[in-house]
Amino acid sequence: DAGVTQSPTHLIKTRGQQVTLRCSPKSGHDTVSWYQQALGQGPQFIFQYYEEEERQRGNFPDRFSGHQFPNYSSELNVNALLLGDSALYLCASNFETANSPLHFGNGTRLTVT
């Protein structure tokens, strides 16, 4: 039973560039959420996808966008990268039902120079 998988594991980009991060949810899960975690902080909610639609969004600018595919996998895109975008980006999946806990992937560590 495959868990949540994310790619790539590490990424180094230059300020102003664009990046795409990928996530495959745990088998059977239909909901994917993305989080940004800066060093020493808890994960901050970016957005959530269900049935290929963004249905919740955290306090992140429009530079952050995403997509969910029919197979429930998801992408996170960040445009016009800033130094402050350097963080661990976590993808989590769960069932779209009450009390279903989030299962996280290993994360993508993004460094913007």
Add this chain to the structure above:
Amino acid sequence: RKEVEQDPGPFNVPEGATVAFNCTYSNSASQSFFWYRQDCRKEPKLLMSVYSSGNEDGRFTAQLNRASQYISLLIRDSKLSDSATYLCVVRYSGGYQKVTFGTGTKLQVIP
């Protein structure tokens, strides 16, 4: 006030000690509660869900107090391997069940 608040610690405790963490939440519409464990530079991993009647899993006990809007995690007989950051997670009812994380409490178990 933050939606979910935790004492960041660090809590430095000797092996074998009992340690407790609290987490307060501000939204009374909160529905589900969880504790996650996160090791340095790793992803959070589910430690346990928190049920209204309280629940236990080995050395770990979770409690929920809806009246005072807090949850707690008790770790008995601490092991060196328990050293990690413990994240409190609150899931709200209504409108797509928003999930909010606390900033985490760091535990260091000392030999």
